[in-house]
Amino acid sequence: KKRYSITLLPGDGIGPEVVSVARNVLKLTGSLEGIEFSFQEMPMGGAALDLVGVPLPDETLSAARQADAVLLGAIGGYKWDNNEKHLKPETGLLQIRAGLNVFANLRPAVVLPQLVDASTLKREVAEGVDIMVVRELTGGIYFGKQRGFGTNEDGHEFGYNTEVYAANEVDRIARVAFETARKRRGKLCSVDKANVLEASMLWRKRVIAMAAEYPDVELSHMYVDNAAMQLVRNPKQFDTIVTNNMFGDILSDEASMITGSIGMLPSASLGASGPGLFEPIHGSAPDIAGQDKANPLATVLSAALLLKYGLGEENAAKRVENAVLNTLNKGFRTGDIYSAGAKLVGCKEMGEEVLKSL
Amino acid sequence: KKRYSITLLPGDGIGPEVVSVARNVLKLTGSLEGIEFSFQEMPMGGAALDLVGVPLPDETLSAARQADAVLLGAIGGYKWDNNEKHLKPETGLLQIRAGLNVFANLRPAVVLPQLVDASTLKREVAEGVDIMVVRELTGGIYFGKQRGFGTNEDGHEFGYNTEVYAANEVDRIARVAFETARKRRGKLCSVDKANVLEASMLWRKRVIAMAAEYPDVELSHMYVDNAAMQLVRNPKQFDTIVTNNMFGDILSDEASMITGSIGMLPSASLGASGPGLFEPIHGSAPDIAGQDKANPLATVLSAALLLKYGLGEENAAKRVENAVLNTLNKGFRTGDIYSAGAKLVGCKEMGEEVLKSL
Ligand SMILES: CC(C)[C@H](C(=O)O)[C@@H](O)C(=O)O
Ligand SMILES: CC(C)[C@H](C(=O)O)[C@@H](O)C(=O)O
Numbered sequence: 001k002k003r004y005s006i007t008l009l010p011g012d013g014i015g016p017e018v019v020s021v022a023r024n025v026l027k028l029t030g031s032l033e034g035i036e037f038s039f040q041e042m043p044m045g046g047a048a049l050d051l052v053g054v055p056l057p058d059e060t061l062s063a064a065r066q067a068d069a070v071l072l073g074a075i076g077g078y079k080w081d082n083n084e085k086h087l088k089p090e091t092g093l094l095q096i097r098a099g100l101n102v103f104a105n106l107r108p109a110v111v112l113p114q115l116v117d118a119s120t121l122k123r124e125v126a127e128g129v130d131i132m133v134v135r136e137l138t139g140g141i142y143f144g145k146q147r148g149f150g151t152n153e154d155g156h157e158f159g160y161n162t163e164v165y166a167a168n169e170v171d172r173i174a175r176v177a178f179e180t181a182r183k184r185r186g187k188l189c190s191v192d193k194a195n196v197l198e199a200s201m202l203w204r205k206r207v208i209a210m211a212a213e214y215p216d217v218e219l220s221h222m223y224v225d226n227a228a229m230q231l232v233r234n235p236k237q238f239d240t241i242v243t244n245n246m247f248g249d250i251l252s253d254e255a256s257m258i259t260g261s262i263g264m265l266p267s268a269s270l271g272a273s274g275p276g277l278f279e280p281i282h283g284s285a286p287d288i289a290g291q292d293k294a295n296p297l298a299t300v301l302s303a304a305l306l307l308k309y310g311l312g313e314e315n316a317a318k319r320v321e322n323a324v325l326n327t328l329n330k331g332f333r334t335g336d337i338y339s340a341g342a343k344l345v346g347c348k349e350m351g352e353e354v355l356k357s358l
Numbered sequence: 359k360k361r362y363s364i365t366l367l368p369g370d371g372i373g374p375e376v377v378s379v380a381r382n383v384l385k386l387t388g389s390l391e392g393i394e395f396s397f398q399e400m401p402m403g404g405a406a407l408d409l410v411g412v413p414l415p416d417e418t419l420s421a422a423r424q425a426d427a428v429l430l431g432a433i434g435g436y437k438w439d440n441n442e443k444h445l446k447p448e449t450g451l452l453q454i455r456a457g458l459n460v461f462a463n464l465r466p467a468v469v470l471p472q473l474v475d476a477s478t479l480k481r482e483v484a485e486g487v488d489i490m491v492v493r494e495l496t497g498g499i500y501f502g503k504q505r506g507f508g509t510n511e512d513g514h515e516f517g518y519n520t521e522v523y524a525a526n527e528v529d530r531i532a533r534v535a536f537e538t539a540r541k542r543r544g545k546l547c548s549v550d551k552a553n554v555l556e557a558s559m560l561w562r563k564r565v566i567a568m569a570a571e572y573p574d575v576e577l578s579h580m581y582v583d584n585a586a587m588q589l590v591r592n593p594k595q596f597d598t599i600v601t602n603n604m605f606g607d608i609l610s611d612e613a614s615m616i617t618g619s620i621g622m623l624p625s626a627s628l629g630a631s632g633p634g635l636f637e638p639i640h641g642s643a644p645d646i647a648g649q650d651k652a653n654p655l656a657t658v659l660s661a662a663l664l665l666k667y668g669l670g671e672e673n674a675a676k677r678v679e680n681a682v683l684n685t686l687n688k689g690f691r692t693g694d695i696y697s698a699g700a701k702l703v704g705c706k707e708m709g710e711e712v713l714k715s716l
Pocket of ligand 2: 195196225448451452607
């Protein structure tokens with residue numbers, strides 16, 4: 001019997017509700033597939049701030065490091081919004097990404113046939129969209145060391161950050177992107193601002209250099225402003241997108257909203273070795289927290305990515321994905337993806353339906 | 359009789375065609391409104407590179423500085439795409455923005471009732487969208503002096519740029535934004551990434567401080583990733599958006615594509631004093647250049663903004679705007695905004711129809 005240890009980071013807002021559903025799904029999937037999971041829940045984000053005064057306690061990071069994979073719910077809430085930077089829930093998220101060195105963030109944006117009407121885009125534009133955004137996650141302007149505040153010669157206060165990429169940082173994310181594109185439809189679009197930024201010029205140069213190793217992948221380049229437009233104009237033109245941390249933050253969120261169902265979208269953050277970090281792309285939704293209204297499917301699908309990319313358990317992953325699709329086919333919908341004629345359920349009931357479909 | 363001197367920068371691709379139409383529109387409008395224009399055409403972008411080897415010749419910048427207003431077509435093309443940075447057409451654009459010190463870039467994204475079907479968004483989502491993006495244009499990561507390439511301790515080449523804003527730079531763009539919002543529907547959304555970036559924290563602090571002077575304007579704040587989503591989810595929630603140079607580049611292009619008719623959208627770039635720079639937001643479209651297919655209306659509407667913001671000639675501006683609306687009401691459409699039943703015309707004919715409607 002295979003055994004894996006999973007660190008669960010429920011976090012804030014709806015995080016605990018959705019992680020609890022995903023935990024049950026993993027457990028049952030394991031018993032059906034001959035896998036035994038041990039789960040360890042650790043505090044992070046606002047929950048950790050309230051408990052021990054920091055957004056990522058050392059114990060949480062070391063538990064995560066020792067696990068086979070990490071499943072995160074969501075972090076943040078109004079309560080901590082005006083905290084100083086080092087006491088923000090978001091800082092804990094950046095710390096765990098850096099601490100696990102998960103430099104590759106995979107964010108699929110898929111329009112399921114069952115949910116095409118949830119998109120604000122016209123049916124013919126949204127139908128069949130299937131994009132994978134590969135976002136660099138531990139570099140760029142998020143982590144550039146030259147940052148802070150100062151006063152200039154004219155006596156004005158200023159704030160600054162540094163966008164910086166080294167060749168090896170670009171190479172490792174580009175490799176993940178080429179490999180990902182190769183397993184998909186073989187098209188990779190690298191997004192940058194190489195007409196203005198030196199950091200982007202280096203990015204583009206390295207991506208082009210690596211293309212020689214992937215003659216089967218069709219590589220294109222697009223400026224970030226144009227990419228933001230093209231995602232709205234014709235999202236189907238994209239297969240795999242690779243981009244830096246900041247542009248990836250913006251474009252992956254835009255792409256996810258194009259699907260209209262961000263309550264359905266998972267993400268995987270992977271390093272060269274060590275445990276991966278899996279989380280829904282939605283936030284902590286403090287306004288509906290604790291009301292059994294959250295859609296747990298993004299977290300359940302994150303658990304499927306955990307099985308696939310984190311543990312290499314492809315069969316178990318497929319089982320979870322199929323259970324989600326079956327649950328949708330049976331007509332069950334949480335409020336965020338509800339449409340006339342469907343069966344409206346809460347977070348818990350949606351979880352139970354997925355268990356039945358497993 | 360009032361006299362104004364206008365510097366025309368036709369630029370590359372479709373630039374000359376659309377500027378020629380706008381020039382005729384300005385001329386006729388002037389004679390109807392008792393205004394005399396003198397026009398001076400100067401080379402810029404790829405055209406200037408081919409002619410004199412730099413993307414912004416000194417003569418062009420000084421002519422622009424001495425003019426009452428500057429009208430730009432579009433710059434760039436495949437031919438110069440692989441030029442070194444200082445020999446790119448785009449560099450000429452950044453140089454003229456800096457040279458004229460036009461720090462405030464106003465980019466309206468309006469869905470005209472006549473063109474609502476051009477949007478890829480569902481009718482009920484697109485209908486009535488009327489957003490003004492106020493983008494900071496001469497600061498931030500585009501101009502941060504700490505930039506370039508280097509080699510790190512591990513021997514890896516790196517590229518870097520600096521995002522930097524000083525209090526006075528934020529203040530002057532925030533003031534333009536509050537004033538703009540006040541003249542519109544009184545709602546201002548400031549977009550930043552203050553949960554991660556120090557430059558954004560300073561931005562937000564200064565915007566909040568200025569809000570005290572504008573009690574009639576309802577101020578909100580949004581993170582850039584969320585803004586990229588909300589523009590797709592429900593663009594009607596926005597009135598005026600203010601943001602930095604990089605985020606403004608991305609979000610204004612996204613907003614413009616939401617309207618579905620970027621061939622219709624003008625922009626105005628203004629400084630504290632001196633001539634403003636007016637240009638369509640679309641690019642040089644090298645693939646249709648010289649084929650009389652371009653939509654000149656974005657440039658004609660840029661000329662309207664030139665009249666309004668650049669010269670204070672509100673009546674003349676209204677006349678041009680009405681002529682454009684009348685031309686659309688008569689059913690004339692260029693290819694980019696064509697829909698069944700309309701009268702398909704080329705760039706020149708569209709221009710003639712606008713002249714008739716003046
Ligand atoms: C919360 C925030 C720091 C984070 C980011 O910007 O990376 C979030 O937006 C995300 O995309 O996971
Ligand atoms: C051409 C490029 C340098 C420019 C920019 O990024 O500002 C363009 O995208 C724009 O928005 O006017």
